[in-house]
Amino acid sequence: MTWTPTRRAARLLSGLALGCLPVALCTAAAVGSGGDGGGSAALPAPAQPAPARPAPALPAPAAPVGGPLLGRPGVQVLPRAGAPALPKDLSGLSWVVSDAGTGQVLAAKDAHRKLPPASTLKTLFADTVLPRFTATTTHKVTDQDLAGTGEGSSLVGVQAGQTYTVADLWRGVFLASGNDAVHVLAHMNGSVQQTVTQMQAKADMLGAHDTHVVSPDGYDYPGQLSSAYDLALFARAGLTNHDFAQYADTATATFPGGHDAHGKAVPPFGIHNTNRLLSGAKGVHPYPGIIGVKNGYTTNAGNTLIAAATHGDRTLIVTVMNPRSGTPEAVYHEAASLLDWGFAAADRTDAVGTLNAVQAAASPHPEVAGAHPHDGRGQVADAARAVADPLPATAWYLGGALVLILAAAGSILVLRRRAARRR
Structure with missing residues (x-):
């Protein structure tokens, strides 16, 4: 039989049709089995002959999450021509500058260094618990709800016997960094320990x-650790939730009163956000375009901060952990200088890594799930929603494989008919 171009084309298409199926199925299985347990079951891989003498399995080296540069010690930055220099006198033990929309890490220092997070861990608490209750849900606080709050904790002033809305409690968490409000919400969620497990x-x-979670409020417990990289992940995930972004962006609010230990009425009182880049205080000016997110301080952690700001259509997230300069309010000044650098350098640097793609959880309240159209939160939410969901990805691969197979089969049939006519 003579080998002709027609037959070569037919064989090529036939091989493509047969070869793409296992690739598509294997890829679909890998995508579909990810997520938090809600994917489809993995498809079996094609059978492979067993080797006569199997080699001993060696553990694969763990690659740094976000890219190899983020696993290196010291400052990592890849400036192009004309890029501004990083700020001088940065004393934080660890810091990260990232783009909330694209997930690119623009610069970092010891991004994965494990350090005590203090109250910045409350962002992970909010990522976990905030979607579980509507803002208008009410709860009458009991003594048990407040049990276990660490000695010397920051408190907003929650009182047993008083009824609060969930929105009241979250304002107590974000503005006053109230560990009492955290414990009440954790008990509403089932228990403190259950909440820690979920976090x-x-x-x-x-x-x-x-990140290793010991308490939901970031209190100094042995083994409670996170990193500048992880805190950026928590902020990016949180900012896709309208309620999270709104609480993080609130500078002042009124907290409900109640009654003191002697039964005397306590009127409502004002609370101020302790994030000074948002509210301003002690020589720190509110940062232009600031949208939160959370600050913290403990003896072991020192000062920690997650700061996000929007200029134009770009939102940046900066995390700073434990500045060592001794300068008053150093964490805010260093974060502000990193934000300034990030906005100036964003188009003049190559990314040194990336934040994991984060998919916003489906909100049970569509009316509050969307972001404000006039600020940077919409950009963050849009970027998160653009992450492919595992199930649609699986369908895409299977559908694409099926279309390709049908197209190849049709082409083979047409070519064979033409060849038959020639003969």
């Missing part, structure tokens, strides 16, 4: 593998 699962799902 750890949420961190693992986000790819925040530097």
Whole structure:
């Protein structure tokens, strides 16, 4: 039989049709089995002959999450021509500058260094618990709800016997960094320990593998750790939620009163956000375009901060952990200088890594799920929603494989008919 171009084309298409199917199915299985347990079952891989003498399995080296440069010690930055220099006198033990929309990490220092997070861990608490209750849900606080709040904790002033809305409690968490409000919400969620377990699962799902959760409020407990990289993940995930962004962006609010220990009425009182880049205080000016997110301080952690700001259509997230300069309010000044650098350098640097793609959880309240159209939160939410969902990805691969197979089969049939006519 003579080998003709027609037959070559037919064989090529036939091989493509047969070869693409296992690739598509294997790829679909890999995508569909990800997520938090809600994917489809993995498809079996094609059978392979067993080797006569199997080699011993060696553990694969763990690659740094976000890219190899983020696993290196020291400052990582890849400036292009004309890029501004990084700020001088940055004393934070660890910091990260990232683009909330694209997920690109523009610069970092010891991004995965595990350090005590202090109250910045409340962002992971909010990522985990905030979607579980509507803002208008009410709860009468009991003594048990407040049990276990660490000695010397920051408090907003929640009182047993008083009824609060969930929105009241979240304002107590974000503005006053109230550990009492955290414990009440954790008990509403089932228990403190259940909430800790869920937070750890949420961190693992986000790819925040530097984080070990011991308490939901960030209090100084042995072994409670996170990293500048992980805190950026928590902020990016949170900013896709309208309520999270709104609480993080609130500078002042009124907290409900109640009655003191002697039964005397306590009127409502004002609370101020302790994030000074938002509210301003002690020589720190509010940062232009600031949208939160959360600050913290403990003896072991020192000062920690997650700051996000929007200029134009770009939102940046900066995390700073434990500045060592001794300068008053150093964490705010260093974060502000990193934000300035990030906005100036964003188009003049190559990324040194990336934040894991984060998919916003489906909100049970569509009316509050969308972001404000006039600020940077819409950009963050749009970027998160653009992440492919595992199930549609599986369908895409299978559908694409089927279309390709049918197209190839049709082409083979047409070519064979033409060849038959020639003969």
